[in-house]
Amino acid sequence: xxxxxxxxxxxxxxxxxxxxxxAADLTKAYDMPDASKMIENDLFPAAKEYTMPKSCNLDDAKxxxxxxxxxxxxxxxxxxxxxxxxxxxxxxxxxxxGKVKKKAKQxxxxxxxxxxEGAKGAGNIGPSLEGYKANFIDTKAxxxxxxxxxxxxPRVDNPKTHMTVNLTTGLFNEQEICDLTAYVVSDxxxx
Amino acid sequence: MKKTLLSLAxxxxxxxxxxxxxxxxxxxxxxxAMYKEMLENNPADIYVEEGGELxxxxxxxxxxxxxxxxxxxxxxxxxxxxxxxxxxxGNVVGLDQVLQAMQVEQGKEKTKLKSGKMFSMLAYxxxxxxxxxxxxxxxxxxxxxAAYALGEKTFMTARGGRGLSCNSCxxxxxxxxxxxxxxxxxxxxxxxxxxxxxxxxTKSSLRSPQRRFQGCMKNALLKxxxxxxxxxxxxxxxxxxxxxxxxxxxAIPGLKR
Numbered sequence: 081x082x083x084x085x086x087x088x089x090x091x092x093x094x095x096x097x098x099x100x101x102x103a104a105d106l107t108k109a110y111d112m113p114d115a116s117k118m119i120e121n122d123l124f125p126a127a128k129e130y131t132m133p134k135s136c137n138l139d140d141a142k143x144x145x146x147x148x149x150x151x152x153x154x155x156x157x158x159x160x161x162x163x164x165x166x167x168x169x170x171x172x173x174x175x176x177x178g179k180v181k182k183k184a185k186q187x188x189x190x191x192x193x194x195x196x197e198g199a200k201g202a203g204n205i206g207p208s209l210e211g212y213k214a215n216f217i218d219t220k221a222x223x224x225x226x227x228x229x230x231x232x233x234p235r236v237d238n239p240k241t242h243m244t245v246n247l248t249t250g251l252f253n254e255q256e257i258c259d260l261t262a263y264v265v266s267d268x269x270x271x
Numbered sequence: 272m273k274k275t276l277l278s279l280a281x282x283x284x285x286x287x288x289x290x291x292x293x294x295x296x297x298x299x300x301x302x303x304a305m306y307k308e309m310l311e312n313n314p315a316d317i318y319v320e321e322g323g324e325l326x327x328x329x330x331x332x333x334x335x336x337x338x339x340x341x342x343x344x345x346x347x348x349x350x351x352x353x354x355x356x357x358x359x360x361g362n363v364v365g366l367d368q369v370l371q372a373m374q375v376e377q378g379k380e381k382t383k384l385k386s387g388k389m390f391s392m393l394a395y396x397x398x399x400x401x402x403x404x405x406x407x408x409x410x411x412x413x414x415x416x417a418a419y420a421l422g423e424k425t426f427m428t429a430r431g432g433r434g435l436s437c438n439s440c441x442x443x444x445x446x447x448x449x450x451x452x453x454x455x456x457x458x459x460x461x462x463x464x465x466x467x468x469x470x471x472x473t474k475s476s477l478r479s480p481q482r483r484f485q486g487c488m489k490n491a492l493l494k495x496x497x498x499x500x501x502x503x504x505x506x507x508x509x510x511x512x513x514x515x516x517x518x519x520x521x522a523i524p525g526l527k528r
Contacts, residue, residue, distance in 0.1 A: 104375075104376060106359050106360055106361075106372045106375065106376060107359075107360060107361035107362070109360070109371065109372040109375035109376065109381075110360065110364065110368040110369075110371035110372045110375070110381070110499070111368070111371060111381075111383075111384050111499045112362060112364075112368070112499050112500060112501060112504075113497040113499060113500050114500060114501075115496035115497055115500035115501065115502045115503065116501070116502065118494050118496050119425070119428065119430060119494070119496065119502060121494070122430040122431055122493065122494040123428070123430050124429075124430065124434055186432060186492065189451075191451070192450050192451040193450060201451055201452045202451075203448070203449045203450045203451050203452075204448055204449050205440075205445055205448045205449070205450055205455075242439050242440070242442075242445055244433040244434055244435060245429070245433065245434030246433070246434075248434065249431070249432050249433060249434045250432070251432040251433060251492075
């Protein structure tokens with residue numbers, strides 16, 4: 081038993097010494113940072129149904145103006161015109177050391193995928209929302225609740241959607257989804 | 272010759288954009304003139320040259336072939352099959368990680384994966400395989416199989432502030448549709464693995480494939496994950512397969528918008 085152990089010890093010693101001589105262990109010689117936790121923290125909840133809050137005032141001109149602004153802009157840094165009343169361009173966040181940092185507020189950039197009245201450089205991944213009121217609301221093909229749900233979480237009626245999720249991810253709040261809804265269903269003059 | 276072909280292909284794409292899309296695309300005549308001029312002299316060539324000089328210090332092709340355990344004349348073909356499982360590194364790795372391991376083995380300081388120097392070296396080493404058909408074999412062993420599966424999962428995972436995945440914008444069913452002013456590319460057809468590192472004109476710099484993935488993550492508000500992570504290498508495996516399936520050839524350095 082005792083000699084057995086001794087042999088083993090000698091053998092291990094020999095092995096480790098020889099591997100150090102011949103080839104260094106290279107399994108840690110290069111960088112492979114961990115990303116799995118970053119991805120995990122970046123996930124968001126499953127598809128969720130929402131009811132448009134009673135507080136949504138679809139005729140409020142200020143809400144429509146905010147919705148328009150969110151629709152056509154990517155973020156507060158890129159947006160050129162001044163933000164409408166009730167909307168900010170930058171938000172202040174505190175980092176770990178308590179330092180206050182100014183961060184550009186994210187907007188919808190809906191125009192990246194949807195054409196609509198006055199759109200510049202609109203994409204075509206989503207359907208055109210031009211003439212939405214006349215085509216979809218007045219004809220009762222859609223209602224504001226449908227639009228609200230679609231913007232808040234489009235996965236509810238299309239699990240494989242290419243559209244962004246806007247409320248369940250926490251990027252926007254209910255009021256901002258109301259603003260967008262108000263804008264989409266509003267009567268827009270062709271610009 | 273190769274360069275002329277590449278340039279021709281690029282020019283015709285530009286011309287197509289101009290013809291089909293008219294004003295929809297955000298490119299001014301001044302930009303177009305600049306691109307045309309760049310084609311005659313891909314700015315990436317300087318970086319590739321720099322990469323070659325750095326690589327020489329590691330002992331050139333001979334040393335790389337020896338490190339990877341392949342015959343020198345097999346090296347180009349072997350390079351066109353990365354990322355691979357490299358037994359002595361214990362993981363599926365990119366060529367940039369192989370270069371780091373060579374540096375460490377030779378007692379040299381390791382170049383950061385996200386540095387311009389590494390992008391240059393990577394471009395040089397990948398350019399040794401130019402004209403080879405991309406040949407990644409995602410069934411070669413259990414490790415690469417797992418990496419491919421992780422790559423697919425990473426590609427499909429919706430996350431971030433807008434709840435998007437790579438697949439939201441790069442699935443087969445929306446290729447060619449327009450996001451803002453950009454047509455969505457087919458990542459296999461444009462042969463990402465065979466054309467990056469590329470000189471990115473909108474960024475005025477040479478960028479590696481994984482650096483390009485980070486660009487999309489940042490734009491689409493997906494948390495940007497680090498170069499060299501298992502998930503990044505896996506994404507490269509997944510996207511390399513798309514081009515290998517189409518028998519695309521290596522043409523490094525690329526020149527991109």
